[in-house]
Amino acid sequence: MRALVPTKIGQAWVLLDAEIIREILGSEVWLPIPGARAEMPGVIAWRGRAIPVVDLAAPFGLDRLSAGEARARTLIASVAESIVAVPVDAAREVHAFGASQLKAVSISHLPYAAAEAELFERILPVIDLRRFVTEISSGAAPELDRGGMASHVGVG
C-alpha cells in the first residue's frame, strides 16, 4: 500500500506521498528572497531554521505565491536531503492505495506527475515532489517545459 495525501492547490487536487510529509501547519508567513525562482521563492522559519518554500502552483501553471500572500496550510516535507515548506490551500486525510489502484499517467498533463489514482470521483495525479525539489535545487527543471495544468485534472 502507498499512503498519499490529497492536497489542493488553487482549484487543483493532487496527491503527495505521505511518507515525506513531516507536519501539516496552518498558514505561515514567508519571506521572499530576491532572485529566487518562482518554484522556490522564499523561506519560512521552522524549528529554528530557515527552510525553502516550494510553490507547486508555479510549475502547474496556477496563480503563484506573491509577496505577502499565504495559503491556508503549509506542508513540511522531507525531500532530497532537505526540508521544504509547501504552501497549499487544503490538505485532507491520508488515503492508502494498493498497487492496482495506481495507474500509469495517461490523463494528467502536470509536470512531475508520476502516477494517477482515483479519489473523490476524479483522477488525481501523484506528484513526485522529491524529483521536483531535487531538480529545482540544482538549478534545473527540464520538465517544466512540458506545459501547465490540464483542464480535467482534479478541478473542484
Add this chain to the structure above:
Amino acid sequence: MSASAEARPQATALLTIRGASGAWAVPSSAVSSIEPCSDAPCIDVLTRLGITASAVPEAARVLVLHVAGRELRLLARGALALNEAGPDSLLPLPRALALSAPLVSHVALVDGKPSIFVVSPERLLLALGGPSSVPPPFETLPEAPSC
C-alpha cells in the same frame, strides 16, 4: 564566568534598511560610516539583487563598509535602524536558495517571522571581483549548515 555563559552565542547587530521596495540588512560590524549621497559612485544593492527600485521618493544615504581591506559604498534608500538579532532570530539561508540568491547569507526573524534578508558584505565583495577565496573567520556571520 561559567562555561555555559561562555558558550552562549552572541547577538548580532544588524543595520536594517526599510524602504518601499523591501527590508534588508547588513551586519553593522562591517559598516564604518553612513554618509549623505554624493556624486561618488556607489552600489545599488537592491538593483544588484534584482529588485526594482520604488518610484516613491525616499531618503537615500550611503553605507560605507570595509571588507577585507576594500571599501564598499552601498546605496541605502529608506529608514535606517540598528537592531540586535539574537542567535535564535538570525537563520542561515538554506543551501537550496544559495544558487539563486548568492549575496544573501541569512534571514532575520521579527516576532518569530522571517522579515529581513541579510546581505553578506563578503559575498558582495566577491561578486564585485574581490578576493577569490575568503578564509574563515572572515565571514561576518556564520555560514549556513547543511540543510
